[in-house]
Amino acid sequence: MDTHLTDDVVGPLPGDYKSDVKPIWCPGCGDYSVLAGITRAMATMGLERHDTVVVSGIGCSSRIPAYTSVYGYHTVHGRSLAVASGVKLARPELNVLIFGGDGDGFSIGGNHFLHACRRNVDMTYIVMDNQVYGMTKGQASPTTEADWCESKLTPEGPGVNPIQPVALALACGANFVARGFSNNPNEVARLIVEGVRHPGFSVIHILSPCVTFRPEQRNWKSTVHPYGREPTDDPNEAMRAVLEDDGFGLGIFLAGNRRPFQPESAATRSIAQIEEGFAV
Amino acid sequence: MTVDSVTIALVGSGGAGAMTAGQMLLDAAANVGWYGLMSRSTGPQIRGGEAAALVRLSPTPVHGPGDRFDIIIAFDWQNVERFAAELPLSDKSVIITDPSQGEVPAVLAASGAKQVELPIKELAGRIPGGRVNMVGLGAVAAIVGLPRAGIDAVIQKALGKKGDAAIQASNAGIDAGSKEAAGWNLGLELAAPNKEGATRWNISGNEAAGLGALKGGVKFCAAYPITPATEILEWLAPNLAKTGGKLVQAEDELASIAMCLGASFSGVPSITATAGPGLSLMTECIGLGVASETPVVIVDVQRGGPSTGIPTKSEQSDLNIAVYGLHGDAPHLVVGPTSIGDCLFTTQWAVHLAEALQTPAIVLSDQAMGQSRAIVDKPADAPHKANRLLATDLGGEGKYLRYANTESGVSPAAIPGMPGGEHTADGLEHAENALPSSQASDHQKQLDKRLRKLTSYDYGDAWADVEGEGEIAVVTWGSATGPSREAVRRLEAAGTKARLVAIRLISPVQPAKLAAALDGVSKVLVVEQTHGAQFHKFLRGHYDLPGKVSVFSRPGPLPIRAREVHETLLSLI
Numbered sequence: 001m002d003t004h005l006t007d008d009v010v011g012p013l014p015g016d017y018k019s020d021v022k023p024i025w026c027p028g029c030g031d032y033s034v035l036a037g038i039t040r041a042m043a044t045m046g047l048e049r050h051d052t053v054v055v056s057g058i059g060c061s062s063r064i065p066a067y068t069s070v071y072g073y074h075t076v077h078g079r080s081l082a083v084a085s086g087v088k089l090a091r092p093e094l095n096v097l098i099f100g101g102d103g104d105g106f107s108i109g110g111n112h113f114l115h116a117c118r119r120n121v122d123m124t125y126i127v128m129d130n131q132v133y134g135m136t137k138g139q140a141s142p143t144t145e146a147d148w149c150e151s152k153l154t155p156e157g158p159g160v161n162p163i164q165p166v167a168l169a170l171a172c173g174a175n176f177v178a179r180g181f182s183n184n185p186n187e188v189a190r191l192i193v194e195g196v197r198h199p200g201f202s203v204i205h206i207l208s209p210c211v212t213f214r215p216e217q218r219n220w221k222s223t224v225h226p227y228g229r230e231p232t233d234d235p236n237e238a239m240r241a242v243l244e245d246d247g248f249g250l251g252i253f254l255a256g257n258r259r260p261f262q263p264e265s266a267a268t269r270s271i272a273q274i275e276e277g278f279a280v
Numbered sequence: 281m282t283v284d285s286v287t288i289a290l291v292g293s294g295g296a297g298a299m300t301a302g303q304m305l306l307d308a309a310a311n312v313g314w315y316g317l318m319s320r321s322t323g324p325q326i327r328g329g330e331a332a333a334l335v336r337l338s339p340t341p342v343h344g345p346g347d348r349f350d351i352i353i354a355f356d357w358q359n360v361e362r363f364a365a366e367l368p369l370s371d372k373s374v375i376i377t378d379p380s381q382g383e384v385p386a387v388l389a390a391s392g393a394k395q396v397e398l399p400i401k402e403l404a405g406r407i408p409g410g411r412v413n414m415v416g417l418g419a420v421a422a423i424v425g426l427p428r429a430g431i432d433a434v435i436q437k438a439l440g441k442k443g444d445a446a447i448q449a450s451n452a453g454i455d456a457g458s459k460e461a462a463g464w465n466l467g468l469e470l471a472a473p474n475k476e477g478a479t480r481w482n483i484s485g486n487e488a489a490g491l492g493a494l495k496g497g498v499k500f501c502a503a504y505p506i507t508p509a510t511e512i513l514e515w516l517a518p519n520l521a522k523t524g525g526k527l528v529q530a531e532d533e534l535a536s537i538a539m540c541l542g543a544s545f546s547g548v549p550s551i552t553a554t555a556g557p558g559l560s561l562m563t564e565c566i567g568l569g570v571a572s573e574t575p576v577v578i579v580d581v582q583r584g585g586p587s588t589g590i591p592t593k594s595e596q597s598d599l600n601i602a603v604y605g606l607h608g609d610a611p612h613l614v615v616g617p618t619s620i621g622d623c624l625f626t627t628q629w630a631v632h633l634a635e636a637l638q639t640p641a642i643v644l645s646d647q648a649m650g651q652s653r654a655i656v657d658k659p660a661d662a663p664h665k666a667n668r669l670l671a672t673d674l675g676g677e678g679k680y681l682r683y684a685n686t687e688s689g690v691s692p693a694a695i696p697g698m699p700g701g702e703h704t705a706d707g708l709e710h711a712e713n714a715l716p717s718s719q720a721s722d723h724q725k726q727l728d729k730r731l732r733k734l735t736s737y738d739y740g741d742a743w744a745d746v747e748g749e750g751e752i753a754v755v756t757w758g759s760a761t762g763p764s765r766e767a768v769r770r771l772e773a774a775g776t777k778a779r780l781v782a783i784r785l786i787s788p789v790q791p792a793k794l795a796a797a798l799d800g801v802s803k804v805l806v807v808e809q810t811h812g813a814q815f816h817k818f819l820r821g822h823y824d825l826p827g828k829v830s831v832f833s834r835p836g837p838l839p840i841r842a843r844e845v846h847e848t849l850l851s852l853i
Contacts, residue, residue, distance in 0.1 A: 021715055048699075049699075049702050050696065050697055050698055050699040050700070050701065050702060051696065051697060052696075053545075053546065053696050054704075055542065063716075065704040066704045066706075066715060066716060068704075069702055070702055071695075071696040071701075071702050071703065071704075072702075072703070072704030072705070073541075073542065073545050073572070073704065073705045073706075074704055074705070074706045074707065074708060074716075075538065075541070075565075075568055075572075075707060076538075076564055076565060076567075076568050076707055078534075079534060079535070079538040079565060079568075082530065082531075082534065082535035082538035082539050082542070083538045083539065083541055083542035083545070084542055085528075085535075085539050085542065086500070086502060086538065086539030086540060086541060086542025086543040086544075086545075086546075086550070087542040087543065087545060087546045087696070088542075089500070089526060089528055089539070089543065090499070090500045090526065090542070090543035090546050090547075090548040090550070091543075091546040091547070091548065091696065091697070093697075094546060094696050094697070111531055111532060111534075111535075112531065112534075112535055112538075114531075115530075115531035115535070263521075263526050263527075263528065265520070265521045265524055265525060265526050266524060267522070267523050267524035268522050269522040269523065270523075271491075271494050271495055271523060274491070274494065274519055274522065274523070275491065278481040278482060278483045278487070278491075279479055279480070279481060279482075279658075280310040280311065280479075280480040280481065280482050280655060
């Protein structure tokens with residue numbers, strides 16, 4: 001639902017979508033700005049709070065449902081996309097957004113990510129990527145560089161190549177793929193609005209620094225850059241562009257045309273009629 | 281002279297049509313008014329390899345497999361050694377064999393069973409389009425005295441679409457087999473059917489569970505196939521759609537249960553079905569359902585375990601994981617149907633209980649019930665529908681408390697779409713207002729509340745099937761109930777009174793109700809199909825059992841037979 005700001009109709013404000021719970025995040029965490037972007041996006045779209053469900057898994061970013069004032073389900077590690085799929089498939093009229101981090105989304109929840117992309121349920125997944133497990137005090141995540149040696153669990157570095165979330169999303173068939181940077185909540189909000197409005201499964205990869213365990217990520221401010229092309233509806237073209245990009249390009253890579261998955265059903269028979277089939 | 285029950289094995293490698301013939305035999309028996317039970321014996325290879333249709337027919341309801349096979353008809357002997365142990369015979373049994381298939385394997389011949397030759401392949405070969413299984417069906421029908429009209433109706437129903445030639449070929453095959461067997465006089469004619477009485481159904485346990493879900497009000501199912509639970513999902517897929525619900529094939533069991541929780545969180549009663557390995561994968565999310573107080577029903581059709589175990593055979597060894605498998609203190613519902621027909625009632629009841637108490641309910645079915653088909657009196661109908669306590673005063677001044685510490689322990693739920701009820705359901709421990717909390721007082725309060733809502737609820741008489749009287753009692757559950765019931769009735773027929781207590785509500789436990797059911801009992805026999813006596817230990821942990829307690833516990837895959845329970849009871853008297 002769109003709410004137009006006119007003289008006599010005052011639309012909802014970002015603050016209307018915030019709860020009064022204080023986030024547990026460390027000072028300087030990128031997720032504060034993402035939260036600001038989320039509530040701005042919700043206000044921009046004028047979402048009815050009671051018709052909106054946010055689902056998360058486990059981890060720092062997965063705490064977001066408690067910080068919003070819509071319906072939320074803070075689930076278990078890695079399962080947010082499956083839980084959210086159940087919400088949207090059962091109640092298609094609800095707005096469904098999912099929040100999580102790189103570990104939740106691509107490691108323990110990797111299989112669900114793959115299948116959420118190919119299933120293409122009409123919902124929006126916002127992944128806050130800081131390339132580290134923050135809540136368990138700084139281990140390598142699936143997006144951490146192979147030679148990052150700061151974790152006690154992998155003192156020689158994880159030794160394996162990081163996943164590229166945007167390329168993965170495209171390869172698995174996501175219908176809308178974008179990347180943002182937490183430092184710019186307005187742009188984050190714009191991407192979320194575009195993603196929610198686009199039919200099908202939208203993946204919004206957001207670089208969101210963990211200054212506690214990855215202080216060097218403060219430099220992302222100067223590393224990120226506009227991706228520089230218009231969104232395409234051709235997954236092949238988007239994939240070529242993503243592979244040419246350095247992983248810090250911001251923008252909408254793909255706004256595709258796949259039909260969302262939403263099985264329809266209408267009651268055509270009574271249970272009594274079905275039971276008759278068992279009678280001898 | 282007639283018999284009260286006849287047990288038949290139709291044996292042949294995949295493609296011989298043993299299953300089809302068994303199914304037709306059961307259907308034909310149903311048509312003429314008999315009761316029956318058919319289980320399947322197959323290896324894990326699905327197609328090819330050994331296969332047997334195991335059928336028991338009787339004029340009265342059939343509770344379990346027969347003590348031994350009265351008739352074995354073999355279309356071939358391929359791989360029969362692999363499951364010879366599943367085909368108990370005696371010198372009163374009859375083995376019908378095709379001489380062209382070679383001699384009866386020594387492992388079966390050693391029983392001393394009478395052997396009768398029937399040139400099955402030759403007879404089928406004389407008929408254009410003739411099939412060995414129809415010849416076999418004709419022979420068995422003649423032996424047990426099955427009226428031809430019953431078979432005609434089955435043939436018409438099964439082959440009507442294939443046209444007259446197929447029907448004629450089948451009829452000719454049946455005639456040929458029937459004609460040969462007519463003069464054998466084996467003394468295995470079944471007593472006349474009693475056609476009076478209740479409407480009869482032809483249903484499998486898995487279908488009954490699916491129907492129970494529908495009748496309970498389930499509108500969403502997320503599914504991942506696994507033997508022997510798949511038929512529940514396959515039955516639900518079209519039938520949920522016809523009644524306005526949805527079934528989604530998920531990527532794995534983790535997703536199945538998680539999707540169900542999501543659907544249920546949004547207010548839609550949900551179910552999934554699985555078997556042991558899938559239940560293991562689901563346990564984390566079942567715990568989430570407990571903590572977040574989200575109703576969901578999981579039907580676990582048990583098979584031989586541990587690990588991949590014996591997927592196509594039955595056992596009751598998932599009891600421990602169903603009751604104790606969740607981490608933390610996570611009280612939830614566990615129920616077990618006591619028969620094929622009861623899979624309907626118990627699953628429907630589970631939907632009702634899960635919704636009423638806002639918590640997961642595990643239904644412990646098993647392969648022996650799930651994949652067996654029976655002719656039963658129309659199963660009892662639970663008078664229950666999903667009915668979640670919804671919050672009503674969301675417009676008020678006070679902030680909505682999702683996890684309000686009510687006296688009953690059940691907190692009024694708000695679901696998406698209800699203005700004013702916005703909250704975040706959480707698997708993290710939380711305060712009444714649903715916000716995460718690690719405070720001792722909040723933890724204690726919520727643990728107490730989640731236990732209280734289960735223990736203070738009135739479950740009525742459905743907690744167990746209780747019958748009989750006397751000082752000796754069999755306490756059992758699940759598919760061990762059938763043979764236990766038959767054993768108790770045999771004891772009674774011989775003049776010794778006995779009781780049967782088949783516990784349907786496994787958890788939460790009902791100590792006062794069991795004590796009342798066993799009042800005056802001096803000997804208890806616990807019957808279960810596990811290696812580790814899981815049910816006996818469970819009873820020992822939660823109940824006081826009177827008198828001398830004995831245990832009959834053995835693992836699958838061989839079914840527990842009434843004879844075994846009866847002999848154990850006799851040894852206790």
